[in-house]
Amino acid sequence: MAETTEVKKGLAGVVADESAISNVIPEKRALYYRGYPVHELAEQCRFEEVAYLLLYGELPTRAQLEAFEQEERRQRELDETVHHLLRLIHTDAAPMDVLRTAVSLIGANDPEATGADLDTIRRKAIGLLAKLPTIVAADRRRRHGLDFIPPREDLTFAENFFHMYFGEVPDPEVVKAFDVSLILYAEHSFNASTFTARVITSTLSDYYSAITGAIGALKGPLHGGANEEVMRMLKPFRSPDEARQWVQDALARKQKIMGFGHRVYRYGDSRVPIMERYTRRLAERLGYQELMAIYDAIQEVVVQQKGIHPNLDYPTGPAYYMMGFDIETYTPIFVISRITGWSAHVMEQLADNRIIRPLSRYVGPPERSVPPLDARG
Ligand SMILES: CC(=O)SCCNC(=O)CCNC(=O)[C@H](O)C(C)(C)COP(=O)(O)OP(=O)(O)OC[C@H]1O[C@@H](n2cnc3c(N)ncnc32)[C@H](O)[C@@H]1OP(=O)(O)O
């Protein structure tokens, strides 16, 4: 085996493989899904079109979109095993753990899971895309002691999620803001959860194992879990001055501020200006100007004092708050979108696979002999 000298902690700056799914260009603060600028996709498409683009490689024609939507809508219902699981898991279990366990159960009960070819995986991805929102909404309702609301096939992906979660669909501007968040969350190259899915796939494990692992990776507050932490941070402040004082003290203590910083973007996250526009519109419409003043105060201090910019989780946290979602379901909402990117990466990895196995530099004790048990101390 080759000697390793340079350690790339956190794999920072390492190009681990090629990918044709998305392109992050930090210098231009730009992001492309299969060549299309994400801001154009956010303004001109519905999430379903972007999901199709990621899973099939091209934007759908009208006929292809209709067929895709039909297939997704048809599979939104949960079978009895998942409902049963939701009755078994504690009502105070973390929604991300519930989602991870549900995906694992669906996988264990799928006889086709092992050794699936690319078309079969794509079919399974559409199945999970359809069911994940139902699981998140069903879990949220049971935690509140509310009855399950079955999915409706006449509603779009975003509308149906609101319907199952709240029992009603808000006005189109709120639905559009939510849809834009799904489009922006859908894919982001070799981030930690996607890389996890690719590592698992690279061992020729099954699709559901890859997705279960990816959900576990996304849960962490340094990754997708940050959208919840952002709102837990913003919520207690009663004024921008209070927020400003807190963040100055937190930075002095070298505390990390959730929703800021990014491994790849050093000059700002390409998705933030788009999401922030929708978050501000929501605030104006729904009367959350004070929350946005606190949001701005924190941003101003972090940018000025540290030169660190917000990432997508910063404007998305308050947007989901204004939409009325429970904070602990923000990262599960991220999952219902990112399932598209993860699935595209699972297929890409499998199409040209080599097991992912980096090296480590050994820094433990030098060679030594094993002492007899009674001589150790
Ligand atoms: C959808 C997503 O997953 S986006 C990411 C969501 N995560 C968060 O918002 C959590 C907060 N942010 C972070 O923890 C980090 O910025 C990460 C995990 C996103 C990126 O981490 P890395 O690329 O390893 O950056 P690293 O942690 O080395 O930061 C570099 C420097 O900036 C500082 N820094 C980075 N992020 C922050 C932050 N949010 N608040 C304060 N300081 C920060 C670090 O303390 C470090 O300073 P130092 O050089 O003085 O030690």
Ligand SMILES: O=C([O-])CC(=O)C(=O)O
């Ligand atoms: O790219 C990353 O490291 C994290 C991120 O923004 C994402 O997964 O959307």
